[in-house]
Amino acid sequence: MMGKHEYSGYCRPINGISQDNFQTFSVGIYELIPKSSGKGFKKSAVKVRVRGNVSDEKRVYEMAQNICKMLDHGEYVGPKTIWAK
Numbered sequence: 001m002m003g004k005h006e007y008s009g010y011c012r013p014i015n016g017i018s019q020d021n022f023q024t025f026s027v028g029i030y031e032l033i034p035k036s037s038g039k040g041f042k043k044s045a046v047k048v049r050v051r052g053n054v055s056d057e058k059r060v061y062e063m064a065q066n067i068c069k070m071l072d073h074g075e076y077v078g079p080k081t082i083w084a085k
Helices: 054-072
Strands: 005-006 024-034 041-043 050-051 081-083
Touching: 005 054, 024 054, 054 081
Parallel strands: 050 081
Antiparallel strands: 005 024, 024 041, 024 050
16 A cells, blocks of 8 residues: 555535535645554645646546556656646
């Protein structure tokens, strides 16, 4: 599990519809790191944030998934914040 990257976000739209009437949203990409107790994992600080319009929900998620794969393989060298356009 070490070195595995995932993404999550607050106020994520559902089927292109904002739950709080926002026009944009973002997802943070983080690494799963072991807890100090040795039991389970926790989220690291956000390494990359993907932002986009609620109407571009699919594009934001696809971009986040691709960046997760690149981070897992040590290949991501882009900026810390990206706009999905």
